[in-house]
Amino acid sequence: MVASSVLGFPRIGAKRELKKATESYWAGKITSEELFEIGSKIRTENWKLQKDAGVDIIASNDFSFYDQVLDLSLLFNVIPDRYTKYGLSPIDTLFAMGRGLQKPADEAKGIKAIDVTALEMVKWFDSNYHYVRPTFSHSTEFKLNGSKPVDEFLEAKKLGVETRPVLLGPISYLFLGKADKDSLDLDPISLLEKLLPVYIEVLNKLKEAGAKSVQLDEPVLVFDLPQNVQDAYQGAYEKLAKGVAGLDIVLTTYFGDVRPNLKAIANLPVSGFHFDFTRCPEQFDEVVAILKDSQKLSVGIVDGRNVWKNKFGASLKLIQSAVDKVGSDRVIVATSSSLLHTPVDLDNETSLSEEIKGFFSFAKQKLSEVVTLSAKINGSTDAAITKALEENAAYVEARNTSKIINNPEVQKRVAAIDSNMGKRQNAFPARWNKQKAIFKFPLFPTTTIGSFPQTKEIRINRNKFQRGKISAEEYEKFINEEIERVIRFQEEIDLDVLVHGEPERNDMTAYFGEQINGYAFTTNGWVQSYGSRYVRPPVIVGDLSRPKPMSVKESVYAQSITTKHVKGMLTGPITMLRWSFPRDDLDQKTQAYQLSLVLRDEVNDLEAAGIKIIQVDEPALREGLPLRAGAERNAYYDWAAESFRISTSGVADETQIHSHFCYSDLDPNHIKALDADVVSIEYSKKDDPSYISEFKDYPNHVGLGLFDIHSPRIPSKEEFIEKMGKILETYDAAKFWVNPDCGLKTRGWEETKLSLSHMVEAAKYFRGKYAK
Ligand SMILES: CN1c2c(nc(N)[nH]c2=O)NC[C@@H]1CNc1ccc(C(=O)N[C@@H](CCC(=O)N[C@@H](CCC(=O)N[C@@H](CCC(=O)O)C(=O)O)C(=O)O)C(=O)O)cc1
Numbered sequence: 001m002v003a004s005s006v007l008g009f010p011r012i013g014a015k016r017e018l019k020k021a022t023e024s025y026w027a028g029k030i031t032s033e034e035l036f037e038i039g040s041k042i043r044t045e046n047w048k049l050q051k052d053a054g055v056d057i058i059a060s061n062d063f064s065f066y067d068q069v070l071d072l073s074l075l076f077n078v079i080p081d082r083y084t085k086y087g088l089s090p091i092d093t094l095f096a097m098g099r100g101l102q103k104p105a106d107e108a109k110g111i112k113a114i115d116v117t118a119l120e121m122v123k124w125f126d127s128n129y130h131y132v133r134p135t136f137s138h139s140t141e142f143k144l145n146g147s148k149p150v151d152e153f154l155e156a157k158k159l160g161v162e163t164r165p166v167l168l169g170p171i172s173y174l175f176l177g178k179a180d181k182d183s184l185d186l187d188p189i190s191l192l193e194k195l196l197p198v199y200i201e202v203l204n205k206l207k208e209a210g211a212k213s214v215q216l217d218e219p220v221l222v223f224d225l226p227q228n229v230q231d232a233y234q235g236a237y238e239k240l241a242k243g244v245a246g247l248d249i250v251l252t253t254y255f256g257d258v259r260p261n262l263k264a265i266a267n268l269p270v271s272g273f274h275f276d277f278t279r280c281p282e283q284f285d286e287v288v289a290i291l292k293d294s295q296k297l298s299v300g301i302v303d304g305r306n307v308w309k310n311k312f313g314a315s316l317k318l319i320q321s322a323v324d325k326v327g328s329d330r331v332i333v334a335t336s337s338s339l340l341h342t343p344v345d346l347d348n349e350t351s352l353s354e355e356i357k358g359f360f361s362f363a364k365q366k367l368s369e370v371v372t373l374s375a376k377i378n379g380s381t382d383a384a385i386t387k388a389l390e391e392n393a394a395y396v397e398a399r400n401t402s403k404i405i406n407n408p409e410v411q412k413r414v415a416a417i418d419s420n421m422g423k424r425q426n427a428f429p430a431r432w433n434k435q436k437a438i439f440k441f442p443l444f445p446t447t448t449i450g451s452f453p454q455t456k457e458i459r460i461n462r463n464k465f466q467r468g469k470i471s472a473e474e475y476e477k478f479i480n481e482e483i484e485r486v487i488r489f490q491e492e493i494d495l496d497v498l499v500h501g502e503p504e505r506n507d508m509t510a511y512f513g514e515q516i517n518g519y520a521f522t523t524n525g526w527v528q529s530y531g532s533r534y535v536r537p538p539v540i541v542g543d544l545s546r547p548k549p550m551s552v553k554e555s556v557y558a559q560s561i562t563t564k565h566v567k568g569m570l571t572g573p574i575t576m577l578r579w580s581f582p583r584d585d586l587d588q589k590t591q592a593y594q595l596s597l598v599l600r601d602e603v604n605d606l607e608a609a610g611i612k613i614i615q616v617d618e619p620a621l622r623e624g625l626p627l628r629a630g631a632e633r634n635a636y637y638d639w640a641a642e643s644f645r646i647s648t649s650g651v652a653d654e655t656q657i658h659s660h661f662c663y664s665d666l667d668p669n670h671i672k673a674l675d676a677d678v679v680s681i682e683y684s685k686k687d688d689p690s691y692i693s694e695f696k697d698y699p700n701h702v703g704l705g706l707f708d709i710h711s712p713r714i715p716s717k718e719e720f721i722e723k724m725g726k727i728l729e730t731y732d733a734a735k736f737w738v739n740p741d742c743g744l745k746t747r748g749w750e751e752t753k754l755s756l757s758h759m760v761e762a763a764k765y766f767r768g769k770y771a772k
């Protein structure tokens with residue numbers, strides 16, 4: 001009999017209970033006990049849901065109050081000294097590491113001031129989830145610091161659910177980390193020998209608690225791994241297997257192709273392997289060939305990264321091949337990855353058309369998919385299973401013939417794209433000569449990335465407008481007042497290039513997706529992006545076109561009330577694609593080109609409406625990069641850059657194009673290929689000084705982000721001066737823009753006011769210094 005398995009379930013709660021609870025805790029409105037209670041309720045519901053659906057292998061320890069990688073850092077005592085000196089509780093230490101902490105002293109209570117920045121947060125592989133990077137130093141002392149995996153295993157057991165605890169495996173944990181600023185010569189993988197005993201200790205504790213098997217995620221196996229990392233696998237897993245004899249270890253990979261690293265894992269003493277066959281079905285024969293007689297094969301076949309219904313016919317064929325090769329008792333039918341990256345429950349969607357709803361499957365529905373597929377392979381003649389299979393066949397047919405997918409006009413326009421559409425009239429030096437005469441920027445021009453605080457009031461008014469409680473006129477008036485407030489504030493603190501603040505946008509992707517034909521959007525399809533911040537990715541269901549301008553009204557209004565230049569603000573084609581759920585019936589390049597034409601029209605309309613600076617954000621540019629080097633990656637470099645250039649090259653030389661990138665280690669050549677006039681890049685958390693020099697030869701203008709917008713912490717003017725001074729040691733002052741790391745939508749006004757004022761004061765300090 002094949003078994004069914006789910007590698008992890010979304011932990012945010014069907015009604016975003018986790019967000020509400022964590023934010024209430026941070027605001028001091030609930031206690032830690034109340035927070036833990038809500039966490040426990042969410043876990044209970046998730047396990048129950050999976051058990052009731054009939055899933056055989058259910059994960060535990062997939063829950064987290066912030067991030068599962070950060071949980072491990074806390075568990076293994078990978079806590080830089082700067083977080084331990086305040087005597088914080090474990091949960092407060094976790095949050096301080098995740099989002100920084102700044103608290104004034106309370107002399108009456110004898111409490112000292114706290115001021116600590118957050119650890120770096122980066123993309124989780126090629127997804128829009130972000131993890132907190134483990135940060136190691138020579139003084140890191142691994143030791144077991146807590147019992148979260150064991151506690152959650154026992155919690156499920158008490159509820160009558162036998163789970164398979166999941167932990168990120170030791171090599172992935174180290175490889176995804178980095179050396180702290182005081183230990184830059186440290187290669188994290190060199191810490192493996194010291195780390196393994198702690199893994200063994202926690203795994204033994206799980207075994208003692210009754211766990212029969214564990215899921216060790218080693219997703220870095222889908223990267224091009226350095227030889228020393230590949231070589232580390234055999235010894236590490238031999239030690240683990242020996243140290244925890246009797247506990248089955250299933251080594252899990254996802255999001256790609258493991259074949260180039262197959263030698264590294266071919267002889268591991270594990271009880272089974274999980275591979276992602278939704279991403280890379282081509283690896284099937286080669287990966288199955290490494291299995292030893294008793295090892296299990298977990299077949300990742302229900303997509304954990306998208307919302308499309310599984311196509312049962314094709315999946316059953318692949319699972320059957322697995323059964324034919326290794327026998328049904330050794331096959332597990334599984335989700336391709338954790339379901340963390342999918343919305344929770346399609347049943348909560350009430351606004352989607354029945355036709356489109358019929359195409360989708362969210363986390364809860366995917367449980368049934370896994371169960372149905374395994375039941376069918378097990379020969380079930382159950383009426384419910386037969387009905388599910390028939391309905392699925394009808395779905396495949398309905399989608400193939402659906403009228404909402406094809407738009408011949410869009411297809412014609414994409415086919416007519418020629419290479420001139422991706423070229424500005426002249427190269428940057430000629431453009432800059434014209435632009436500087438118009439803009440007359442001072443040295444170190446200051447700007448922001450676009451969004452200003454999305455206050456509760458903004459969200460409530462948007463919500464009222466969506467529910468018809470206020471009219472379009474009232475809403476527009478409210479938005480205009482917000483824009484005016486943001487403009488006046490920027491004038492007051494003397495920023496050079498202003499923004500309108502994006503108050504009309506729920507999200508930088510969803511806002512545009514909701515205005516583009518060919519997109520569908522959900523009302524409850526939340527997915528965790530990081531910590532307590534979630535997104536509701538719109539879904540590309542058909543060919544994409546723009547019925548009317550999307551952002552011109554707000555930009556024109558903002559420009560009309562100030563004499564300073566206001567940037568028009570758009571989300572680029574690659575980011576629109578990556579932060580949406582893309583179609584699975586059309587290649588991503590064509591979807592990106594469709595989006596690039598939509599954006600080209602918008603950029604041209606902004607220019608025609610008198611907007612002279614237009615920023616087209618591409619924070620997801622790096623995220624879209626195929627995880628391995630090779631032909632696919634090279635092709636991506638070309639079509640991603642071309643899509644951006646198609647969007648931005650319809651304007652005159654005098655129009656200044658900005659772009660912005662965050663959350664990734666960027667490749668300067670890829671950024672260069674976009675040919676934007678000015679780029680702003682997240683930088684404030686890059687401890688490695690060599691990152692400064694990576695961009696020093698960028699031919700156009702650059703702003704390295706000077707403060708972390710994820711943290712409520714306010715940097716002082718002196719801190720800005722120090723940071724800018726360091727950058728200026730290697731950087732050309734004439735090309736240096738001054739800006740934060742990213743948009744300020746998650747920040748409060750008080751922090752925003754102070755941080756930006758200090759930033760502008762620091763820019764002025766350097767202007768004075770350079771004028772001498
Ligand atoms: C820049 N980033 C983004 C990423 N991906 C995106 N799609 N968008 C991004 O901006 N990836 C990388 C980074 C980091 N990620 C994020 C992600 C999310 C946020 C964020 O602030 N999220 C908000 C939700 C945003 C949103 O869509 N809000 C809606 C709905 C608001 C709501 O909850 N309404 C209430 C009613 C109103 C009330 O009473 O408050 C309700 O429905 O119950 C909106 O504004 O209309 C979040 O809060 O999680 C930031 C960075």
Ligand SMILES: N[C@@H](CCS)C(=O)O
Pocket residue numbers: 449450451508569617619660662742743744745
């Ligand atoms: N313009 C957007 C970019 C975020 S990556 C913002 O400021 O929020």
Ligand SMILES: [Zn+2]
Pocket residue numbers: 449619660661662741742743
């Ligand atoms: Zn950003």
